[in-house]
Every structure is written in C-alpha cells, then in structure tokens.
Amino acid sequence: MALVFAFLALLNLHLQKVDVKNAWLRPANKGMNSALYFEVTNNSGKPETLLNVSSNIAELVQLHESYIQKGMMGMREVKDVVIKPHSTFSFKEGGYHVMLLFLKKNLKPNSTEVFFLHFKNSGTVKIKAVVKKG
Amino acid sequence: MNHLKFVSNKIILFVFFSGLISFLFFGCAKKFPEQKDISGNNYVLLNQDSAKVNFPSDFKGKILVITFIYTNCPDICPMTTHNMQMVQQKLAKEGITGVQFAAISFDPSRDTPKVLKEYAEVRDMDLKNFIFLTGNKKNVYSIIHEFNFIAIPGDTTFVDKKYPVYFYTHTDKLFLVDKQGRIRNEYRGSKVNSQKLISDIKSLED
Known part of the structure; x- marks a missing residue:
C-alpha cells in the first residue's frame, strides 16, 4: 500500500506542470508599492502562459517589465508572460516582476505573504513569498 | 668612455x-577627472525628519555618495538604495567614516519627509550617515539638472476609476562627490560594482 502511495505521489509530482521557486518580495509600507519575484518552470511540452496574479495584500496586482531605453529606466505593464516548454522563466530585479500597488499593509523583512498565480493551462497555483531586504 | x-x-x-x-x-x-563642481549653488531641502538641509554646503568636507529616487518605484530605485546600504555597511565594518550617503526624491509632491522616513524604516536603514531628502520641486529639479540626471513622469492613469497609477522614466545612476563638492565619478545605480565604488571612495579619502 505504501508503495502505491509513493508511486502516486511520484506520479503527481511528475505531472505537476509548473513549479514556482524562490519567491520573494520587497519591503514596503502600507499605501506604497512593492514587487514580487520568483522563478517559474514549465515542465510540460507546451508553452504555458501566466495570465495574472492575485493577492489580498494589494489593491492592484499587475504583471510588469522594467526596461532600459537610451540609458533611461522605464516600467510598463505586460498583458501576460509566456513560459516556453521545458524551460524556466525568472521574474527578477530589473526585469519582469509582479507589481503590487497600493499595499494594504506594511511588508516587513522576514514576513511571508500568499499569492495566487493563474496559468492558462495549469490553473491556479498558490505560492508563499518571503519579504527580503532589497 | x-x-x-x-x-x-x-x-x-x-x-x-x-x-x-x-x-x-x-x-x-x-x-578621477573632475566632472563638475556643484559647490557654487546652494539649495534648501528637507530631510526625513523635516529638518532643513543646505545642499550641498552641509556636506562639504565629506565624501558624498548620492542618487535620485522616487519611493513608489518598486524595482530599480530600491535596488540602488539597497546597493548603497550594502556599501555603507561594508565601509562601517572597515571603520571608514566621513562618507555621507544621500537619496533625493524626484517626486517631491508625493515623497514627503514622513514618506521618506517610513521608506527608510521599513528597510532597516542606518540613518547615521544615510539621509533622504525632498523639497520644493524647483530646488529638487535644479539639483537634478546639476547632476545631468533625468526623471520624466508618465501620465497618471486611473485604474478602476479610483487608483491613480503613475511611473517615472529615469536615469539609473549614483554619483560620487568629493569633499570639495565636485562630482568625480558616476555608476549604474541598480547594478553598481560595490568593490569598485568602495575602492574609489578610498582613493578620495586621501
């Protein structure tokens, strides 16, 4: 019986289409903005699309991209983010990030917050992110 | 012979x-070629405690590591202030004093002293030699122009008819100013090589 459960657990792990790791966000105060970063791996053979992210800690949550153009840094909202088959996409500082606007609470270092990532094929994935200095 | x-x-x-x-x-x-002498003009600003600060005359005799930020920036500006915080901590460990770190807001209408203080507090910043500054728009932008820094506000859009969302497009730089008030070097703020900056600071100490 134990072997069956182990097999099923392994099968479930194998079938998990997306993995999200190393999620963290910046400290910020209530009413201000923060950014969420993580790595998402698409284990499937088809492209996966992150459609949006939801959270209770911010009034607005948007997918954003920081960019550099003619020596100037800018930021813009993006509609969605496509993760290629069998690849990892990094939401990282100075690049793609999840923008958290009008925070409902203070985000202090070492606290954790919950987010829901909504994918086109994989559905909703719940993650925990830690507030890190940065 | x-x-x-x-x-x-x-x-x-x-x-x-x-x-x-x-x-x-x-x-x-x-x-370290002298890029520009900024000691000629003086501007009144407010620090995070709402105390008046004369810029740059109040910093004469100190090496100044300075950048420009807006606190609603979630990505690039915090990277820059965090890099400065790391350098500040490394210098403190080495017992190097006489270096002042400063971040001037280019969004003064929103970045009041109170907002700046909260920005510093939530990041556990050591304000002994790290100062956040704001002031009237004319003074702030006069200083920004002295450093050839550019900050352009985008249009404010209202999401769900109630959330005013705005961002700036801005230069990503921090500057090294010597004890006489002369800009001596500049770096990419969000990706500065801290060892290079520390080495440059030490070179200006003598």
Missing part, C-alpha cells in the same frame, strides 16, 4: 623618474 656611460645612465634615470612622476600625477587625475 666611462663619462659617456655615466651620462647615459643619468639620462635613463631621468626618463624613468619623469615617466613615474607623470604616471602618478596624470594617471590618478585620469582615474
């Missing part, structure tokens, strides 16, 4: 020492 050899040796020594002296003087000068 011996006389000729003596003269030849003297010439070689002269050329060697001339070259060495030139290298020491001009080589160092090239490493």
Whole structure:
C-alpha cells in the first residue's frame, strides 16, 4: 500500500506542470508599492502562459517589465508572460516582476505573504513569498 | 668612455623618474577627472525628519555618495538604495567614516519627509550617515539638472476609476562627490560594482 502511495505521489509530482521557486518580495509600507519575484518552470511540452496574479495584500496586482531605453529606466505593464516548454522563466530585479500597488499593509523583512498565480493551462497555483531586504 | 656611460645612465634615470612622476600625477587625475563642481549653488531641502538641509554646503568636507529616487518605484530605485546600504555597511565594518550617503526624491509632491522616513524604516536603514531628502520641486529639479540626471513622469492613469497609477522614466545612476563638492565619478545605480565604488571612495579619502 505504501508503495502505491509513493508511486502516486511520484506520479503527481511528475505531472505537476509548473513549479514556482524562490519567491520573494520587497519591503514596503502600507499605501506604497512593492514587487514580487520568483522563478517559474514549465515542465510540460507546451508553452504555458501566466495570465495574472492575485493577492489580498494589494489593491492592484499587475504583471510588469522594467526596461532600459537610451540609458533611461522605464516600467510598463505586460498583458501576460509566456513560459516556453521545458524551460524556466525568472521574474527578477530589473526585469519582469509582479507589481503590487497600493499595499494594504506594511511588508516587513522576514514576513511571508500568499499569492495566487493563474496559468492558462495549469490553473491556479498558490505560492508563499518571503519579504527580503532589497 | 666611462663619462659617456655615466651620462647615459643619468639620462635613463631621468626618463624613468619623469615617466613615474607623470604616471602618478596624470594617471590618478585620469582615474578621477573632475566632472563638475556643484559647490557654487546652494539649495534648501528637507530631510526625513523635516529638518532643513543646505545642499550641498552641509556636506562639504565629506565624501558624498548620492542618487535620485522616487519611493513608489518598486524595482530599480530600491535596488540602488539597497546597493548603497550594502556599501555603507561594508565601509562601517572597515571603520571608514566621513562618507555621507544621500537619496533625493524626484517626486517631491508625493515623497514627503514622513514618506521618506517610513521608506527608510521599513528597510532597516542606518540613518547615521544615510539621509533622504525632498523639497520644493524647483530646488529638487535644479539639483537634478546639476547632476545631468533625468526623471520624466508618465501620465497618471486611473485604474478602476479610483487608483491613480503613475511611473517615472529615469536615469539609473549614483554619483560620487568629493569633499570639495565636485562630482568625480558616476555608476549604474541598480547594478553598481560595490568593490569598485568602495575602492574609489578610498582613493578620495586621501
């Protein structure tokens, strides 16, 4: 019986289409903005699309991209983010990030917050992110 | 013959020492050419405690590491202030004093002293030699222009008819100013090589 459960657990792990790791966000105060970063791996053979992210800690949550153009840094909202088959996409500082606007609470270092990532094929994935200095 | 050899040796020594002296003087000068003297003008700003600060005269005699930010920036500006915080901590560990860190807001209408103080507090910043500054728009933008820093506000859009969302497009730089108020070097703020910055600071200490 134990072997069956182990097999099923392994099968479930194998079938998990997306993995999200190393999620963290910046400290910020209530009413201000923060950014969420993580790595998402698409284990499937088809492209996966992150459609949006939801959270209770911010009034607005948007997918954003920081960019550099003619020596100037800018930021813009993006509609969605496509993760290629069998690849990892990094939401990282100075690049793609999840923008958290009008925070409902203070985000202090070492606290954790919950987010829901909504994918086109994989559905909703719940993650925990830690507030890190940065 | 011996006389000729003596003269030849003297010439070689002269050329060697001339070259060495030139290298020491001009080589160092090239490493830190004076980019601009900003000590001529003075502007009144407010720090995170709402105390008046005369910029840059209040910092004369200190090496200044300075950048420009807006606190609603979630990505690039915090990277820059965090890099400065790391350098501040490394210098403190080495017992190097006399270096002042400063971040001036280019969004003064929103970045009040209270907002700046909260920004520093939530990041556990050591405000002994790290100062956040704001002020009236005219003064702030006069300083920004002195540094050839550019910050352009985008249009404010209203999401769900109630959330005013706005962002700036801005230069990603921090600057090193010497004790006499002269800009001596500039770096990419969000990706600064902290070892290089520390090395440059030490070079200006002497």
